Amino acid sequence: MRITDIREATAAIGSEMSNAYVDFSQMTISVVAVESDTFRNGKAVTGYGFCSNGRYAQGGILRERLIPRIQAAAAADLLDESGQNFDPRQIRKIMLTNEKPGGHGDRAVAASAVDMAVWDLLAKLEEKPLWRVLSERYSGGDHDARVLVYPGGGYYYPGKGLQRLREEMRGYHDQGYKAVKMKIGAAPLAEDLARIEAVIDEVGSGGDLAVDANGRFDLDTALAYGDAMQDYGLFWFEEPGDPLDYSLNAELTAAYSGAIATGENLFSLQDARNLARHGGMRPDIDWLQFDPALCYGLTEYLDILEVLEGLGWPRRRHIPHGGHQLALAMAAGLQLGGSESYPGVFQPFGGFADDTVVEGGRAEPGEHIGIGMEAKTAMFSEIQRLVGA
Amino acid sequence: MRITDIREATAAIGSEMSNAYVDFSQMTISVVAVESDTFRNGKAVTGYGFCSNGRYAQGGILRERLIPRIQAAAAADLLDESGQNFDPRQIRKIMLTNEKPGGHGDRAVAASAVDMAVWDLLAKLEEKPLWRVLSERYSGGDHDARVLVYPGGGYYYPGKGLQRLREEMRGYHDQGYKAVKMKIGAAPLAEDLARIEAVIDEVGSGGDLAVDANGRFDLDTALAYGDAMQDYGLFWFEEPGDPLDYSLNAELTAAYSGAIATGENLFSLQDARNLARHGGMRPDIDWLQFDPALCYGLTEYLDILEVLEGLGWPRRRHIPHGGHQLALAMAAGLQLGGSESYPGVFQPFGGFADDTVVEGGRAEPGEHIGIGMEAKTAMFSEIQRLVGA
Numbered sequence: 001m002r003i004t005d006i007r008e009a010t011a012a013i014g015s016e017m018s019n020a021y022v023d024f025s026q027m028t029i030s031v032v033a034v035e036s037d038t039f040r041n042g043k044a045v046t047g048y049g050f051c052s053n054g055r056y057a058q059g060g061i062l063r064e065r066l067i068p069r070i071q072a073a074a075a076a077d078l079l080d081e082s083g084q085n086f087d088p089r090q091i092r093k094i095m096l097t098n099e100k101p102g103g104h105g106d107r108a109v110a111a112s113a114v115d116m117a118v119w120d121l122l123a124k125l126e127e128k129p130l131w132r133v134l135s136e137r138y139s140g141g142d143h144d145a146r147v148l149v150y151p152g153g154g155y156y157y158p159g160k161g162l163q164r165l166r167e168e169m170r171g172y173h174d175q176g177y178k179a180v181k182m183k184i185g186a187a188p189l190a191e192d193l194a195r196i197e198a199v200i201d202e203v204g205s206g207g208d209l210a211v212d213a214n215g216r217f218d219l220d221t222a223l224a225y226g227d228a229m230q231d232y233g234l235f236w237f238e239e240p241g242d243p244l245d246y247s248l249n250a251e252l253t254a255a256y257s258g259a260i261a262t263g264e265n266l267f268s269l270q271d272a273r274n275l276a277r278h279g280g281m282r283p284d285i286d287w288l289q290f291d292p293a294l295c296y297g298l299t300e301y302l303d304i305l306e307v308l309e310g311l312g313w314p315r316r317r318h319i320p321h322g323g324h325q326l327a328l329a330m331a332a333g334l335q336l337g338g339s340e341s342y343p344g345v346f347q348p349f350g351g352f353a354d355d356t357v358v359e360g361g362r363a364e365p366g367e368h369i370g371i372g373m374e375a376k377t378a379m380f381s382e383i384q385r386l387v388g389a
Numbered sequence: 390m391r392i393t394d395i396r397e398a399t400a401a402i403g404s405e406m407s408n409a410y411v412d413f414s415q416m417t418i419s420v421v422a423v424e425s426d427t428f429r430n431g432k433a434v435t436g437y438g439f440c441s442n443g444r445y446a447q448g449g450i451l452r453e454r455l456i457p458r459i460q461a462a463a464a465a466d467l468l469d470e471s472g473q474n475f476d477p478r479q480i481r482k483i484m485l486t487n488e489k490p491g492g493h494g495d496r497a498v499a500a501s502a503v504d505m506a507v508w509d510l511l512a513k514l515e516e517k518p519l520w521r522v523l524s525e526r527y528s529g530g531d532h533d534a535r536v537l538v539y540p541g542g543g544y545y546y547p548g549k550g551l552q553r554l555r556e557e558m559r560g561y562h563d564q565g566y567k568a569v570k571m572k573i574g575a576a577p578l579a580e581d582l583a584r585i586e587a588v589i590d591e592v593g594s595g596g597d598l599a600v601d602a603n604g605r606f607d608l609d610t611a612l613a614y615g616d617a618m619q620d621y622g623l624f625w626f627e628e629p630g631d632p633l634d635y636s637l638n639a640e641l642t643a644a645y646s647g648a649i650a651t652g653e654n655l656f657s658l659q660d661a662r663n664l665a666r667h668g669g670m671r672p673d674i675d676w677l678q679f680d681p682a683l684c685y686g687l688t689e690y691l692d693i694l695e696v697l698e699g700l701g702w703p704r705r706r707h708i709p710h711g712g713h714q715l716a717l718a719m720a721a722g723l724q725l726g727g728s729e730s731y732p733g734v735f736q737p738f739g740g741f742a743d744d745t746v747v748e749g750g751r752a753e754p755g756e757h758i759g760i761g762m763e764a765k766t767a768m769f770s771e772i773q774r775l776v777g778a
Contacts, residue, residue: 060449
């Protein structure tokens with residue numbers, strides 16, 4: 001068995017919205033296809049992957065470094081011990097040959113797209129949904145039939161007032177979501193508090209609202225927001241300060257009794273471990289949001305789960321960022337705390353399969369083979385256009 | 390005044406050597422030219438820059454993100470308050486617009502090449518050597534006429550034995566170097582100790598030998614090497630563990646009384662600050678090696694110097710990695726501890742101007758305008774070939 005072709009392309013996912021840090025009008029992602037020499041129904045079994053939003057396409061790194069290394073490897077070196085399927089760990093090692101330690105940024109994003117395609121291919125070759133592969137390999141056959149999901153929304157748009165914010169949140173409830181999320185930090189504190197109170201009024205409870213500062217606050221501002229929001233009993237307060245400012249995070253967790261969630265901008269096992277070691281995060285209160293489509297992929301994410309378990313973090317405290325089908329499959333198969341969801345943004349790549357039902361704030365992973373991208377038709381047709389055979 | 394063109398290209402700097410982590414046979418870097426509309430002697434004043442070795446060319450990020458943002462900016466937004474020269478801080482801000490926090494990797498490397506070119510251009514417009522510009526702006530007019538330099542050598546080559554290692558070190562002494570550096574960690578401990586003892590015998594004192602593990606060791610191995618090397622009184626023990634494993638570093642500094650040096654694989658102010666906060670580094674003993682041609686550039690490096698000064702780190706404890714003319718100019722103008730040097734490797738980009746004299750382990754920065762790349766003829770001819778007008 002061998003890989004016959006690896007194709008990559010850049011997809012535009014630009015939109016009008018912005019968070020406290022970036023506007024997304026020029027946003028792109030990389031899409032990858034990994035094609036095998038195994039045929040089913042006359043077609044080569046092919047895995048598909050892409051990287052999460054927010055970090056741009058990584059075509060240069062993919063074309064110049066990662067893909068050529070895989071293509072130059074001996075076919076047997078990419079396979080698991082049985083020789084019957086690919087080994088994502090071996091492929092990760094090969095695509096990162098001659099890459100120095102540290103500096104986990106765009107390279108990790110590029111590798112994530114390849115790794116997602118490899119896991120999709122692996123599950124397709126087993127003719128199983130990815131969540132079932134993960135359940136069998138890493139959860140002793142157990143899985144979650146229904147996964148907590150929340151829409152990553154509440155963005156700032158030009159001219160968006162409280163009324164439209166409420167309408168957006170009402171729309172999520174109508175779609176079956178319970179917990180929702182909104183951005184904070186691009187408006188003054190008083191204005192943000194009014195936005196928060198409007199949404200709490202709309203969704204009925206602070207416990208069903210997470211707020212996300214996208215790493216914008218300095219310590220004083222983070223403490224001021226924490227103090228002002230303390231009594232709302234929010235689901236969580238996300239990424240208050242710079243993602244690498246572990247001290248700020250630790251000072252905030254010492255002062256703020258509610259839950260903190262962070263990690264989407266930490267792209268490696270080493271960075272994740274530093275958050276656990278130095279960030280003051282509390283395994284019984286806080287949430288970890290590493291994104292498998294940014295942090296070198298599901299393969300690295302499995303290492304993160306294992307190492308952080310040794311530091312006292314149960315899998316249930318992980319709710320991956322990204323709102324993609326990979327995260328939903330992982331949450332079900334690895335029995336994580338849940339998954340972000342993008343019902344309305346980063347289209348056509350945001351969100352789950354077309355037939356995914358969300359009810360009471362939970363989604364079922366479905367029985368689609370692989371990651372199930374073929375069942376998200378608008379996305380899959382774009383993937384086919386970009387990297388189809 | 391405005392920027393009329395920004396050109397970038399990939400240069401090959403492959404060589405046969407390897408350290409404990411990577412082989413360098415496929416290594417590339419990005420080269421950048423920033424051309425202004427100011428003419429001198431009939432030619433547009435142009436700044437040149439490149440990124441350090443080890444992290445590959447970054448053409449994708451340069452072409453798709455950083456350069457278009459600068460080209461789209463209003464000319465006035467790139468200038469300092471006087472309007473008479475460019476403002477590297479403004480240009481950094483503009484080229485990193487809509488880039489999320491965290492994930493400081495390839496993007497930082499790409500930005501470094503642009504930032505180097507901007508500083509070269511700025512100094513050329515002032516018709517001064519860059520070190521003098523830095524001295525005037527940041528050192529109250531003081532500078533170091535002679536800068537401690539050491540050759541980054543002692544690599545593993547296929548078939549390289551103790552004899553060739555000794556010859557290499559003798560060659561550095563013949564070229565005027567005093568302190569030297571060698572790689573460790575790609576051979577077993579006993580063999581590395583024999584290599585170290587041979588070099589100490591050659592150079593006369595452990596205090597003139599630094600050893601570099603390139604981030605390879607786990608804690609036990611780092612402690613074992615530290616214990617075995619304790620009595621050599623080495624110049625320093627470099628990058629013992631993963632560059633982001635601050636805890637490992639802290640445990641080692643608690644056990645090893647000699648100097649530790651690290652930082653070349655930390656690419657941002659945030660990462661540098663984490664090392665100072667969590668890495669157990671001792672400002673009176675240890676050395677910091679952030680590389681201005683990897684960590685977003687000299688502009689970010691100035692921020693690092695300032696923030697770390699506030700954490701107790703004098704400028705003299707910084708000896709930048711990279712062995713390029715920028716680091717030498719910075720060491721002289723900002724009065725750092727010294728600079729790495731590459732007299733024999735990463736050609737033609739490694740090393741200083743052709744007329745740089747090294748004597749007693751110190752180099753003079755010279756009077757060349759800008760960074761002085763024009764005075765390193767083999768390199769400058771390659772730069773001209775790649776990104777000349």
